[in-house]
Amino acid sequence: MDLPREFVCPGAKDVIELLSGTFAERLSVAAAVREQHGRDESWHAVCAPDAVVFAQSTDEVAAVVRACAEHQVPVVPFGAGTSLEGHVAAVSGGIAIDMSGMNRVKRVSAEDMDCTVEAGLTRKTLNENLRDTGLFMPVDPGADATIGGMVSTRASGTNAVRYGTIRENVLGLRAVMPDGRIVDTGGRARKSAAGYDLTHLLIGAEGTLGVITEVTLRLHGIPEAISAATCSFETVDDAVASVIETIQSGIPIARIELLDDVMVKACNAYSKLSLPEKPMLFLEFHGSQNGVAEQAERVSEITLANGGSEFQWSADPEDRTRLWEARHNAYYAAIALVPGKRGFTTDVCVPVSKLAEVIAQTRLDVGESGLTAPLVGHVGDGNFHLIVLVDPADSQEMAGAKALHERLVVRAIEAGGTCTGEHGIGMGKRHFLLKEHGDAVPVMTAIKQALDPQGIMNPGKMLPD
């Protein structure tokens, strides 16, 4: 193997030599492979690791972590690279562990509605595997992320309003801790009161406390009936008012997604649709035939009263798939609006009662900023994104985007909300963590120091320096 001329982390050389015998061609130092593993889908700069190891088992992950711990070399877990906050950037070099080879479904129990999978399995592949069981894993962040990546960033997405986020759908984890120890954090019981909740400590820890290698997930029955519709509005306010009333009525809607007019236009262009280019809700109802009809009727009463259009139904599964694919591709559609731009994505989440006010102020702010920033969101949870189009090399544009983001986050936190509903802190929001959590941050730091005293696990992420 030809080693790179320079290492970002000098100790990486020793680790590579230590591991090359075991991993052979599954350890790569090729520039292209390293580059690919140092970037996600965001605007954050590429930070290539010194080497990439393609792991195939928990024991292999443990061997890599032990070698890195011995030489104080950073470890950066890599799933599908679909993060939006620079989580996979190897800011201090070190070894990226590519988890994509750990993609087995180890066990499915239809009786218990649960399964255990390796962390490198993607959510779409899991659901293809489950199809014959009548069950599905509902958490759906849009991108075809790995389960381990979703767990590590506390992901959610369109279905969370009904089925919860990944946080509510994990029963237990297997993880390699920073000293190479392998731990199982939970069993298969639906509930347990035994010991500290290490499962939830690792969910959303962004790889800074260990590498998740296996996940035991709750599954849900595929509903007897599913129907999807769109509903357009003259103003975003009217759409938001409809969402708030729907949630407050306790209607168990499965999906209720807001797109502003700019976002709808972007989706039309990118996904070849012909939706009216107005603020719009994408809706989905799950239940029995009667239940779905009843829910749809109640929601349509609400939307009509708020000036919404008649529902445009996507009756057959293919239509429905096309609609949700367009929604899932909203990020790509947004960045395709202006060729050459990257997406600077915001991710606040506020109590639903504050949603109308926060969105209205934010849209005014976008207008004044002169930036293009379509809005899309899982508004049933109070979560929405601006996708601010930026050229990362244009410092003025970046400064404008960052200032807009700063104001948005302050607004959200003042409303009782959070700087990130589902994307995580990563590199991009570290300074917001202190603003949001204040005196709780030193507690987080104490935990990090206790479990990873050398600071080798995904350094430069989440916790402020």
Added chain:
Amino acid sequence: MDLPREFVCPGAKDVIELLSGTFAERLSVAAAVREQHGRDESWHAVCAPDAVVFAQSTDEVAAVVRACAEHQVPVVPFGAGTSLEGHVAAVSGGIAIDMSGMNRVKRVSAEDMDCTVEAGLTRKTLNENLRDTGLFMPVDPGADATIGGMVSTRASGTNAVRYGTIRENVLGLRAVMPDGRIVDTGGRARKSAAGYDLTHLLIGAEGTLGVITEVTLRLHGIPEAISAATCSFETVDDAVASVIETIQSGIPIARIELLDDVMVKACNAYSKLSLPEKPMLFLEFHGSQNGVAEQAERVSEITLANGGSEFQWSADPEDRTRLWEARHNAYYAAIALVPGKRGFTTDVCVPVSKLAEVIAQTRLDVGESGLTAPLVGHVGDGNFHLIVLVDPADSQEMAGAKALHERLVVRAIEAGGTCTGEHGIGMGKRHFLLKEHGDAVPVMTAIKQALDPQGIMNPGKMLPD
């Protein structure tokens, strides 16, 4: 104030002197008060603290913890004393903080279906407060525990099969950490991906990482229709088979509780009912009028096919209340079966698919043990309790109960389950923690040492020495 002649923890004297000015008559060293705060409802021995402080604010709790930290004196939070694993026993003396004065509802948002309450509020008082809002807090461990106590033991109860445990119903906490620092672990957003999940770390930590002083809770709409029924069976196996089929059918039943014949007999005697003294399910359905009728019909098809009786409906609210009060008093009913006995309670939880086998083996084992041990459980979650009647002074009986418990726990863990579904580890199950969590226990210990290096927070609980 007359100080006790001897202190279990010598440093307590200094703390009492330090605090007596501030707390005056709200600091007690009276033997009766100390005794009362050193015991819960279980068989565990009374361990009185050296003093009891009646706190009225988070700042007061922080002052007590700071004083205790300075003098390395144990702090034991005390809610309603309804724990079943000796959580409130001051095994090393120190200061008990009685939270019952912190019982205010600080905020209710009907729009967001959430509220913030002080930790000393009991669940029944909360629900009385909420009545006019059309909302309720569903987690219901039977006893009228405080919200803080429920959070600390990761409590659940009869409604968890539909509404989740307390773990799924807490949005954020305010807590005093072992150094006296006050932290807020979460805001009011429905979801957040910002930082380590300290909320879930403190849920179920049994007071060993800090004192919870405020809780922000999710609330749920009081259902339009509620109906409750009982259904009796010839055998426990038939009842359990009905439960498993109900859960596997995805019917959103609100409560499905199993009582064996001995337990029904105890409830009849204690709560003056005349239920047939056979294995029995207590059922409750929540939803719209149609939804409830549909659910009940589907479940009754299942129970009839498994040899169950026709449903006996508790139509009006008073009947229903009487039924559930009897269920909630099952523990007291059990110990009243043999006057003078205490309850040695077990609490395993297993995947539902293993429930029939684990219960059948357990009942055989009880039969062979010669002990009286009625069985009752939240079987929809796979959770059940034996209430083994013991005289703690009878060493042979205690040895038999402990051996029975040991075999039950091993059986549950081998089935993928847990030694405690909802009561916690406390004093009683510390040796099981290692059996269940193995290599994860040192990770828990590292967290404990990082956050409470002096080991002052509720010592002698949860973690093995």
